[in-house]
Amino acid sequence: MSRNPYVREVPRTTWYMRNNRYIRYMLREVSCVFIGLYAASLTVGLVRLAQGDNEWTHYLNGISSPTGILFSLLAFGFACYHSITWFNVTPRAMRIPKGDGFVPGPAIVSAHYIIWAVVSLVFLLMMGVL
């Protein structure tokens, strides 16, 4: 007769709290909530802009409230965390052949950071901020 298999108890909703690595993993995954909510809020902004002057002012008041600013700052932090974690694993997603080997990982990661900086500058320049 076989014994009952050993099943380690894992709390279903709080398992990641045991370990900093798991917490960082969950923070990375949760970045999608902020990115999704931001995309939705920007879409609402477009709708308000299309509706007219008055509605646009209401929208501006909303995003200028302390809650609005706090959300934007939090979303900014999570979005940056998404970018960093995304770029840091790019060497594992793309293997670029070069000569007898491959382009070294750090070069691929650096290239992504440079493009990130250039894209951000272009956006700021096009909006007339810089």
Add this chain to the structure above:
Amino acid sequence: MAKSNKPIVWGLFAAGGTVCAFVIPVMILITGVLLPLGLFGPPEASYESMTRIVSNPVVKIVLFGILFLALWHAAHRLRITVHDFGIRNDQLVARAVYGFAGLFSLIALVTLLSF
């Protein structure tokens, strides 16, 4: 081999993740911090300038692409993450998150076309 829609779902997730990584931080900075701080002037002035910007056909296409991919990326990642938080009703979760992404993508498309 059984047909699967996984390559499309994950392909869009990867494309969205890459696009978001490049553009979302600076977009939040512009529309979520600098705009409310009044860098584009009072509401009447920003109304004029923003309307002019989104009336540009290239901006419309790029903005729709970014919004669609960001919404899709977020929806797919949330579907997987919700599982990690212990919610196991995947069918319901999938309908909710993809429905949200689809609805807002459609609103963005219709609104951008109206400018």
